Amino acid sequence: MLWYKAWLETRFRFIVAAALAISCCTFFVLGNSFILGTWREWEQLHPHQPEQAWILRATVDYPYFIWHFVFRILFQQLWVLCAVLIGLGGLSREAAQGTVGFTLSLPVSRHRLVGARTAMGVVEIAVLAFIPAIVIPILSLFIGKPYPIFQGVAHSLLLFVVGLVFFALGVFLSTLIRTEYGPTLIGISMVAVFYFVLTPYSEEGASEPFWLKVIDASRVMAGSPYLTTLATYPLWGVSLSLLVAVGVFYLSLRITQNRDY
Numbered sequence: 001m002l003w004y005k006a007w008l009e010t011r012f013r014f015i016v017a018a019a020l021a022i023s024c025c026t027f028f029v030l031g032n033s034f035i036l037g038t039w040r041e042w043e044q045l046h047p048h049q050p051e052q053a054w055i056l057r058a059t060v061d062y063p064y065f066i067w068h069f070v071f072r073i074l075f076q077q078l079w080v081l082c083a084v085l086i087g088l089g090g091l092s093r094e095a096a097q098g099t100v101g102f103t104l105s106l107p108v109s110r111h112r113l114v115g116a117r118t119a120m121g122v123v124e125i126a127v128l129a130f131i132p133a134i135v136i137p138i139l140s141l142f143i144g145k146p147y148p149i150f151q152g153v154a155h156s157l158l159l160f161v162v163g164l165v166f167f168a169l170g171v172f173l174s175t176l177i178r179t180e181y182g183p184t185l186i187g188i189s190m191v192a193v194f195y196f197v198l199t200p201y202s203e204e205g206a207s208e209p210f211w212l213k214v215i216d217a218s219r220v221m222a223g224s225p226y227l228t229t230l231a232t233y234p235l236w237g238v239s240l241s242l243l244v245a246v247g248v249f250y251l252s253l254r255i256t257q258n259r260d261y
Contacts, residue, residue: 002108002116009089009117014124017082021131024078028069029139029147032062062145064225070132071155072222073202077195079159080166080221083125084187087170090117091256096180114256118171118249125167129160154227158234162221162241166191168248175252194218217241 028035036059058065069075091113094100103113133152140147169190173183198218201208208216220237227233 002112003120005103006117006120010086010121010124013082013086014128017078017086017124017128018131020078020082021075021128022135024075025070025132025135026139028066028074029136029143032065032143032145062140063147063151066132066136066147067151067155067222067225070136071159072218075132076159076218076221077191079125079128080163080195081188081191082128083163083167084170084173084191085184086121086124087167088174088183088187090114090171090174091259092174092176092178093180093183095178110257111253114253121167121171122164125163126160129163130156132156151227155223158223158227158238159221162217162238164245165217165241165248168245168252172248172252175255 039055039059054068058068091100091103091110094103106113130153133149133156136152137147137149170183170187173187177183177186195218197212198216201212201216202218217237220234220241223234224232
């Protein structure tokens with residue numbers, strides 16, 4: 001019952017997010033030739049402009065092209081935003097809507113209420129994270145550029161595990177802020193500011209200041225273009241992100257247990 005209640009609360013956001021995720025992956029696979037053609041036209045119109053190193057590599061390395069646009073930049077940004085939005089909700093939103101009394105009257109503890117809501121969200125963002133691992137290899141066959149399934153699974157897993165910290169942020173904002181739309185506005189704003197600050201350092205090999213490296217979960221979620229062995233995973237970054245996510249989840253639970261709704 002609690003799982004079904006959590007699904008009813010988040011299903012619209014999840015379905016919209018899944019449609020956007022599939023559309024994003026489809027565009028970069030089926031639009032590969034169009035994008036490369038646009039780059040060539042730009043080169044012809046601006047022959048004296050220096051070409052960025054990642055563009056040269058992306059024109060001849062299809063898996064790198066997918067990694068750059070899907071797991072490094074655009075899909076990652078979309079997924080992070082969806083993870084935060086799916087994390088929103090719970091008892092504080094119900095309190096703002098005036099329906100929290102019914103939920104708290106159920107013969108279950110607040111711990112179970114929060115646990116079911118969080119678990120459903122984790123399942124949903126996991127599904128979203130693995131959409132590229134399914135869609136990209138299948139569609140790539142239609143354009144004659146096979147994409148390694150293992151790479152898709154490895155990058156999707158990395159995106160999901162590290163990105164749990166953003167889902168935890170959504171849960172925390174909904175727990176802390178007792179308004180209906182406040183957590184949504186703050187969550188979207190935080191994601192926008194986060195990626196805006198990272199924009200000057202988004203190119204592969206760009207050097208970041210030390211303080212930014214500490215919070216740059218974006219690079220950790222992307223990993224290296226090729227994840228072939230465990231050694232190629234950013235294990236320190238993964239461990240730190242998981243630790244932060246667990247801490248934020250725990251703090252949200254404690255606030256929920258002690259709050260008078």
